[in-house]
Amino acid sequence: MEELALWQLWWAWLAGALGLAILEVIAPGFIFLGFAVGAAIVALLVLLPLKISLVALLVIFAATSLIAWIVLRRLFRNPDDQTRIFHEDINK
Template identity: 50%
Template sequence: MWTAWWLWMAGALVLAILEVLAPGFLFLGFAIGAAAIGAMLFTGGPAAAFLTGSLPWTLVIFAVLSVIAWVVLRRVVGVRKGQVKVIDRDVNDD
């Protein structure tokens, strides 16, 4: 079942929809990782032959791709220096 490319793409779509509902780059890295695995399985070749070998290796590659995608997203569109607002007084101090 884990070798079906459409299943990984459907999972990527579900994760992307979850990202819209809970913004903050929580699910987008996982969605990109799932889409990459789905694309590798769809195109075939040596990557697909390796992925169809065993579920643990497929999950490890998915995790590595997801972390790389998450790190790249945080670098490109993450919080910039100076964007964080620091509140130094309480509204009830008046």
Template identity: 45%
Template sequence: MEIWQHWWVWVAAGGVLAILEVMVSGYVLLGFAIGAVLTGLLIALGVLGDWMSPMVLVFAIASLAAWLILRRIFGLPRDRVKIIEHDINEN
């Protein structure tokens, strides 16, 4: 059995990516971490077989979906730049 066929490898990779997310902002690595953990859970439940193709496909789709959800929840506010039209020191 190859190393990528073990569920704990995917979950451990997700944990490492979640830890790296603390150092890098933007929720990019967190999306990959969620995708890796979800893939590991599906392998542990026996939903995914021993083939690499379904594992990578599930990982990619889950990572993209997680990133989009995180971007929707924690994304930038609509008004990104605040324009100040008057000086508070003027009388």
């Protein structure tokens, strides 16, 4: 039986996703949650009987993490998330 590297194990990617999701609870901001979604998607890809290289997995991880982060920021942003401009001194 061929010995697998750690990046070829689906449960390692899933454990990383779980760790990142827990880290998101500690430091909210949807950054770690985007990475967790990317790692979970890569775990699903590794679970399939495909031979995907490490470079391809890292590219997929990066792309899906970025897309997940953008989607999460748009879904959960504050409705009045706009910059306030003051035309006079507010300390008067």
